[in-house]
Amino acid sequence: MGRNLFNLKELSITEIEAILDQATVFLNAKNHKKFAGKIACNLFFEPSTRTQYGFQVAEMNLDIKAIGFNPEASSLKKEESFYDTIKTFDAFGADLLVIRHPSNGYYEQLAGKIETPIINAGDGTGDHPTQSLLDLLTIRQEFGSFNGLSVVMVGDIAHSRVVHTNFEAMKRLGMQVYTSGPEECRQNELNFIPLTQALSRCDVVIMLRIQHERHGKRLCMATDEYNSKYGLNHENVSLMKPNAIIMHPAPINRNVEIIDELVECGRSRIFKQVKNGVFIRMAAVKYALEAD
Amino acid sequence: MGRNLFNLKELSITEIEAILDQATVFLNAKNHKKFAGKIACNLFFEPSTRTQYGFQVAEMNLDIKAIGFNPEASSLKKEESFYDTIKTFDAFGADLLVIRHPSNGYYEQLAGKIETPIINAGDGTGDHPTQSLLDLLTIRQEFGSFNGLSVVMVGDIAHSRVVHTNFEAMKRLGMQVYTSGPEECRQNELNFIPLTQALSRCDVVIMLRIQHERHGKRLCMATDEYNSKYGLNHENVSLMKPNAIIMHPAPINRNVEIIDELVECGRSRIFKQVKNGVFIRMAAVKYALEAD
Amino acid sequence: MGRNLFNLKELSITEIEAILDQATVFLNAKNHKKFAGKIACNLFFEPSTRTQYGFQVAEMNLDIKAIGFNPEASSLKKEESFYDTIKTFDAFGADLLVIRHPSNGYYEQLAGKIETPIINAGDGTGDHPTQSLLDLLTIRQEFGSFNGLSVVMVGDIAHSRVVHTNFEAMKRLGMQVYTSGPEECRQNELNFIPLTQALSRCDVVIMLRIQHERHGKRLCMATDEYNSKYGLNHENVSLMKPNAIIMHPAPINRNVEIIDELVECGRSRIFKQVKNGVFIRMAAVKYALEAD
Numbered sequence: 001m002g003r004n005l006f007n008l009k010e011l012s013i014t015e016i017e018a019i020l021d022q023a024t025v026f027l028n029a030k031n032h033k034k035f036a037g038k039i040a041c042n043l044f045f046e047p048s049t050r051t052q053y054g055f056q057v058a059e060m061n062l063d064i065k066a067i068g069f070n071p072e073a074s075s076l077k078k079e080e081s082f083y084d085t086i087k088t089f090d091a092f093g094a095d096l097l098v099i100r101h102p103s104n105g106y107y108e109q110l111a112g113k114i115e116t117p118i119i120n121a122g123d124g125t126g127d128h129p130t131q132s133l134l135d136l137l138t139i140r141q142e143f144g145s146f147n148g149l150s151v152v153m154v155g156d157i158a159h160s161r162v163v164h165t166n167f168e169a170m171k172r173l174g175m176q177v178y179t180s181g182p183e184e185c186r187q188n189e190l191n192f193i194p195l196t197q198a199l200s201r202c203d204v205v206i207m208l209r210i211q212h213e214r215h216g217k218r219l220c221m222a223t224d225e226y227n228s229k230y231g232l233n234h235e236n237v238s239l240m241k242p243n244a245i246i247m248h249p250a251p252i253n254r255n256v257e258i259i260d261e262l263v264e265c266g267r268s269r270i271f272k273q274v275k276n277g278v279f280i281r282m283a284a285v286k287y288a289l290e291a292d
Numbered sequence: 293m294g295r296n297l298f299n300l301k302e303l304s305i306t307e308i309e310a311i312l313d314q315a316t317v318f319l320n321a322k323n324h325k326k327f328a329g330k331i332a333c334n335l336f337f338e339p340s341t342r343t344q345y346g347f348q349v350a351e352m353n354l355d356i357k358a359i360g361f362n363p364e365a366s367s368l369k370k371e372e373s374f375y376d377t378i379k380t381f382d383a384f385g386a387d388l389l390v391i392r393h394p395s396n397g398y399y400e401q402l403a404g405k406i407e408t409p410i411i412n413a414g415d416g417t418g419d420h421p422t423q424s425l426l427d428l429l430t431i432r433q434e435f436g437s438f439n440g441l442s443v444v445m446v447g448d449i450a451h452s453r454v455v456h457t458n459f460e461a462m463k464r465l466g467m468q469v470y471t472s473g474p475e476e477c478r479q480n481e482l483n484f485i486p487l488t489q490a491l492s493r494c495d496v497v498i499m500l501r502i503q504h505e506r507h508g509k510r511l512c513m514a515t516d517e518y519n520s521k522y523g524l525n526h527e528n529v530s531l532m533k534p535n536a537i538i539m540h541p542a543p544i545n546r547n548v549e550i551i552d553e554l555v556e557c558g559r560s561r562i563f564k565q566v567k568n569g570v571f572i573r574m575a576a577v578k579y580a581l582e583a584d
Numbered sequence: 585m586g587r588n589l590f591n592l593k594e595l596s597i598t599e600i601e602a603i604l605d606q607a608t609v610f611l612n613a614k615n616h617k618k619f620a621g622k623i624a625c626n627l628f629f630e631p632s633t634r635t636q637y638g639f640q641v642a643e644m645n646l647d648i649k650a651i652g653f654n655p656e657a658s659s660l661k662k663e664e665s666f667y668d669t670i671k672t673f674d675a676f677g678a679d680l681l682v683i684r685h686p687s688n689g690y691y692e693q694l695a696g697k698i699e700t701p702i703i704n705a706g707d708g709t710g711d712h713p714t715q716s717l718l719d720l721l722t723i724r725q726e727f728g729s730f731n732g733l734s735v736v737m738v739g740d741i742a743h744s745r746v747v748h749t750n751f752e753a754m755k756r757l758g759m760q761v762y763t764s765g766p767e768e769c770r771q772n773e774l775n776f777i778p779l780t781q782a783l784s785r786c787d788v789v790i791m792l793r794i795q796h797e798r799h800g801k802r803l804c805m806a807t808d809e810y811n812s813k814y815g816l817n818h819e820n821v822s823l824m825k826p827n828a829i830i831m832h833p834a835p836i837n838r839n840v841e842i843i844d845e846l847v848e849c850g851r852s853r854i855f856k857q858v859k860n861g862v863f864i865r866m867a868a869v870k871y872a873l874e875a876d
Contacts, residue, residue, distance in 0.1 A: 030385065031329055037615055039644050041637070049367040049380055053333070053359060057384045060331050060357045065644045067637060070362060070654060075633040078793070080835030088633055088834070091858035092641045093614065209370070250380070251372030274383035322677070323621055341659040341672055345625070345651060349676045352623050352649045362654060501662070542672070543664035566675035 002096070002117030003291035005284055006107050007127040008169040016169065020137050022283035023276070026061070030279070035289060036063040038095040043069045044121065045082070045101045050250060050274055051121050051130065055098050058281035067094070083109055090114045096288055117288040125159050131249050132165040134280040136173070138273050139204055142245055147174035152198035154180045154230065155208030155257050157187050162249045163208070178202065181230050182221075185210075195230060199239040206247045207232055207257045223256050232258040237267070245269050294388070294409030295583035297576055298399050299419040300461040308461065312429050314575035315568070318353070322571070327581060328355040330387040335361045336413065337374070337393045342542060342566055343413050343422065347390050350573035359386070375401055382406045388580055409580040417451050423541050424457040426572040428465070430565050431496055434537055439466035444490035446472045446522065447500030447549050449479050454541045455500070470494065473522050474513075477502075487522060491531040498539045499524055499549045515548050524550040529559070537561050586680070586701030587875035589868055590691050591711035592753040600753065604721050606867035607860070610645070614863070619873060620647040622679040627653045628705065629666070629685045634834060634858055635705050635714065639682050642865035651678070667693055674698045680872055701872040709743050715833050716749040718864040720757070722857050723788055726829055731758035736782035738764045738814065739792030739841050741771050746833045747792070762786065765814050766805075769794075779814060783823040790831045791816055791841045807840050816842040821851070829853050 008016060026032065040059045044052045052068075059066040069089075076085060082101065089097055090113075097118045099106070104124035122128045136146070143149055151170060153163050157179045167190055170177045178193040178201075179186070186192055199205060210226070227233055232246065240246075246258070246268045254260045263270060300308060318324065332351045336344045344360075351358040361381075368377060374393065381389055382405075389410045391398070396416035414420045428438070435441055443462055445455050449471045459482055462469045470485040470493075471478070478484055491497060502518070519525055524538065532538075538550070538560045546552045555562060592600060610616065624643045628636045636652075643650040653673075660669060666685065673681055674697075681702045683690070688708035706712045720730070727733055735754055737747045741763045751774055754761045762777040762785075763770070770776055783789060794810070811817055816830065824830075830842070830852045838844045847854060 039641060044365065047365050047367060047369040049372065049377060052365070053361065053381065054384060056359055057331060057386060060359075066359075067640055067644075067650075068360065068362075068652065069637070070365065070652075072364070072656070073628065073631050073636070073654065075631060075835040077631040078795075078835050079837060080633065081838065084834065084836060084838075085633060087855055088858050089637065091855045092638060092862055093859065094641060211370075250376065251367040251370050252376060253371060254373065254376075271379055271383045274380050275385065278384055336657065339657050339659055339661040341664065341669060344657070345653065345673065346676060348651055349623060349678060352651075358651075360652065360654075362657065364656070503662075542668065543659040543662050544668060545663060546665065546668075563671055563675045566672050567677065570676055 002289050003287070004107070004117055005119045005129055005288050007120065008129045008132055008165055013172055016133070016136070016173070019133055019280070019283045019287055020140060022286060023133070023137055023279040026279040026282045027276070030061045030282070032061065032282070033063045038064045038289065039067065040064050040096040040098060040285070041067045041069060041089045041092070041094045042098045043086070043089065043100070045071055046122070048100055048121070050277060051100065054274070054277045055121065055281050058278050058285060061278070061282055062285060064096070064285070082106065086110055086114060090116045096285060117291070119284055119288050122161055125161050125164065127165045128161040129165055130277070130281055130284050131162050132169055133284065134273055134277040135162070135166060135206065135247060135249070136169065137276045137280055138247060138269050142269070143203065146170070149204065150176040150178070150202040151204040151206065152178040152180055152193060152202045153206045153208060154195060154198065156185045156210045157181050157190060157208070158185045159211040160208050163190065166206070181208070196236060196239060199236055200241070203241060203244050204247060205232070205240065205244060206249070208249065209251060209253055209257060226256055227259060231256060232262055234259065234261070237262060240267065247273055250274070294581050295579070296399070296409055297411045297421055297580050299412065300421050300424055300457055305464055308425070308428070308465070311425055311572070311575045311579055312432060314578060315425070315429055315571040318571040318574045319568070322353045322574070324353065324574070325355045330356045330581065331359065332356050332388040332390060332577070333359045333361060333381045333384070333386045334390045335378070335381065335392070337363055338414070340392055340413070342569060343392065346566070346569045347413065347573050350570050350577060353570070353574055354577060356388070356577070374398065378402055378406060382408045388577060409583070411576055411580050414453055417453050417456065419457045420453040421457055422569070422573055422576050423454050424461055425576065426565055426569040427454070427458060427498065427539060427541070428461065429568045429572055430539060430561050434561070435495065438462070441496065442468040442470070442494040443496040443498065444470040444472055444485060444494045445498045445500060446487060446490065448477045448502045449473050449482060449500070450477045451503040452500050455482070458498070473500070488528060488531060491528055492533070495533060495536050496539060497524070497532065497536060498541070500541065501543060501545055501549060518548055519551060523548060524554055526551065526553070529554060532559065539565055542566070586873050587871070588691070588701055589703045589713055589872050591704065592713050592716055592749055597756055600717070600720070600757070603717055603864070603867045603871055604724060606870060607717070607721055607863040610863040610866045611860070614645045614866070616645065616866070617647045622648045622873065623651065624648050624680040624682060624869070625651045625653060625673045625676070625678045626682045627670070627673065627684070629655055630706070632684055632705070634861060635684065638858070638861045639705065639865050642862050642869060645862070645866055646869060648680070648869070666690065670694055670698060674700045680869060701875070703868055703872050706745055709745050709748065711749045712745040713749055714861070714865055714868050715746050716753055717868065718857055718861040719746070719750060719790065719831060719833070720753065721860045721864055722831060722853050726853070727787065730754070733788065734760040734762070734786040735788040735790065736762040736764055736777060736786045737790045737792060738779060738782065740769045740794045741765050741774060741792070742769045743795040744792050747774070750790070765792070780820060780823060783820055784825070787825060787828050788831060789816070789824065789828060790833070792833065793835060793837055793841060810840055811843060815840060816846055818843065818845070821846060824851065831857055834858070
């Protein structure tokens with residue numbers, strides 16, 4: 001009955017645009033009672049605010065009952081495996097599983113074993129499809145379409161699942177995609193560009209947090225040194241094109257990748273992304289529940 | 293559309309009495325479907341049982357969907373700020389935020405920045421308006437009105453947000469308000485009185501827990517020494533006026549501020565306060581959602 | 585109005601069979617709106633996945649609003665007692681309390697003090713009535729009735745509340761009940777039998793996890809030594825009768841009490857037990873709410 005949403009590379013451009021269209025419908029009228037009586041289990045094996053609670057709000061807007069999961073108070077404490085935990089929720093007969101887990105491609109071991117549709121809410125440094133979709137919605141709201149736009153993602157490229165999902169999808173959508181940031185976090189195949197050059201060229205600048213929790217060691221650099229070299233600040237923001245926008249998947253380390261005053265400046269769409277996330281997640285839930 | 297409830301000093305006597313009246317209406321018929329489809333986010337940055345789950349029950353009685361928040365599994369673990377966390381929930385488009393936080397006046401930094409109405413569920417040693425309102429409801433149920441009544445709050449005066457909210461509101465309502473307790477916890481401007489004198493004079497005796505978590509160091513005193521000097525026990529309870537009642541915001545340290553046998557004695561309204569708390573919180577939610 | 589469900593020894597055979605019958609009705613049509621507007625509080629003072637979230641799904645299937653409880657973010661952190669915590673939830677006026685607690689017979693201190701009906705979701709090494717009921721449902725689905733069947737429970741007999749509840753109920757239902765496992769975990773009054781003998785004789789083989797969290801010290805034995813002596817493996821599984829089934833209350837330590845390949849083999853009913861658990865818990869909730 002349902003279908004999985006693991007990443008965007010398995011979706012066609014048409015399917016991606018259909019999800020954005022559905023999110024726009026929800027944005028204009030968020031309450032939608034069609035899924036009343038359904039149950040979604042939100043299984044987050046890593047900390048999360050936007051994605052975890054954004055899914056919960058999205059589900060509630062669809063009149064779906066939402067179950068949260070606290071790994072710390074679960075049988076994981078009695079050494080139960082991830083696989084057995086998911087099999088258990090599958091056996092409950094819930095209608096949807098939303099899963100975040102630190103292992104890249106965790107969902108591969110579940111293929112063919114789990115009947116309940118799964119939405120991937122982030123797998124390690126692999127994919128984060130709903131974050132990418134909300135980024136795309138935010139860009140489409142701003143510029144009307146994707147073709148010919150330039151975007152740069154700046155910061156911890158190697159550890160960002162958002163970068164990996166965005167890079168592939170944005171290229172397919174006809175965008176020119178660049179990455180920038182510290183040497184230690186660079187992935188050469190992802191079209192590296194120096195920051196100043198990127199800022200003067202791109203329509204969309206996506207700043208990223210340094211993901212200390214995924215680094216073996218912390219970047220050896222003071223906060224203000226990081227900001228002046230790789231972050232957005234009063235000087236380099238002036239290089240941006242007149243209509244260019246600033247985005248960030250958040251959480252933000254204010255004054256590191258972006259100075260405090262720019263987080264809510266006129267160019268910033270950072271909290272608009274959060275708002276869009278609710279409607280994208282409603283559309284993703286509808287996508288997963290209504291396979292035909 | 294909605295309005296904030298940060299403290300009681302910004303409410304008139306008429307507004308306070310209106311909330312008590314509304315709580316009484318709910319007490320007589322708790323189910324109220326008017327808010328069906330609304331979403332409340334309960335954001336507790338400090339441990340809580342009564343307030344946190346009492347709000348959740350209150351919201352559910354009003355047919356509001358309740359989201360709990362676990363700071364330990366949130367992006368606070370990735371160094372996201374309190375402000376950005378609240379801005380995120382605001383961007384979700386929920387209908388109500390209920391917030392407890394250890395910083396006094398945490399809501400001041402949110403003023404003008406957050407559209408969603410906020411109910412303060414406790415700020416540091418500042419205010420705790422719904423606790424104060426449920427104390428007032430319990431007193432009004434007992435004595436019919438406030439004017440001319442005497443009340444003493446006994447214990448950790450300096451660290452109690454309940455004391456600070458109650459003192460101001462009770463005085464405005466025409467009550468004679470005293471405080472008592474150990475020297476280390478005294479605030480001289482709050483009308484100090486020795487305990488034995490207070491017990492023989494007051495209609496309402498509100499015992500308080502020593503808030504070890506807010507003290508730099510623990511009070512250097514054995515439990516039974518504390519009880520005999522500053523707590524309620526078999527000897528001094530006999531000093532109370534015939535119709536005087538015992539209250540406590542809880543959690544209780546049994547045999548410290550009050551001996552075990554008195555917690556559920558005939559004079560005690562301690563669990564009645566908890567029950568009243570649900571109806572007060574329903575009225576507070578209605579107040580916040582229905583500003584006109 | 586309601587009634588407690590503390591253990592099975594207080595229920596007649598007729599009452600037990602009636603709960604199994606009701607669960608079967610729910611299994612065929614899980615949605616049941618009769619309890620709309622009711623509130624259940626799930627108070628787990630120990631980690632749990634199946635029982636905790638299975639109850640939540642069961643309640644939601646019955647259109648009951650479910651409140652989860654996080655002891656780590658509650659006033660237990662301010663030294664509030666278990667008793668006062670439960671009294672607080674009772675005072676909230678919720679319709680049902682589901683409680684798991686590490687103390688055997690925790691519910692005895694609540695008798696006569698709590699008005700809200702309580703379902704015991706596990707007390708220390710005492711009882712676990714809904715696990716036992718779901719085991720019984722799984723067996724009845726397989727064999728049609730209980731009389732004359734043989735069952736063995738294998739593993740950590742002394743620390744298993746499931747064993748204690750099952751042993752008494754299964755004997756009353758006319759089953760031959762055995763236990764097996766390591767010397768250190770044996771309870772002689774529970775009809776001990778060597779494993780190989782049990783496997784060739786029994787219709788139902790219930791494997792148990794070593795409950796390290798309830799042992800003072802860990803069993804001094806390597807995983808594969810444990811499996812070859814007391815666990816199910818390729819060699820000894822061939823001793824089982826043709827129609828005999830494997831069960832496990834889970835969580836499973838794969839390759840300890842049962843080798844990985846057998847967990848989802850043709851004889852295994854382990855995930856069917858989880859599925860049955862939802863319907864048993866729906867029936868248990870109905871039992872508790874509908875006393876007449």
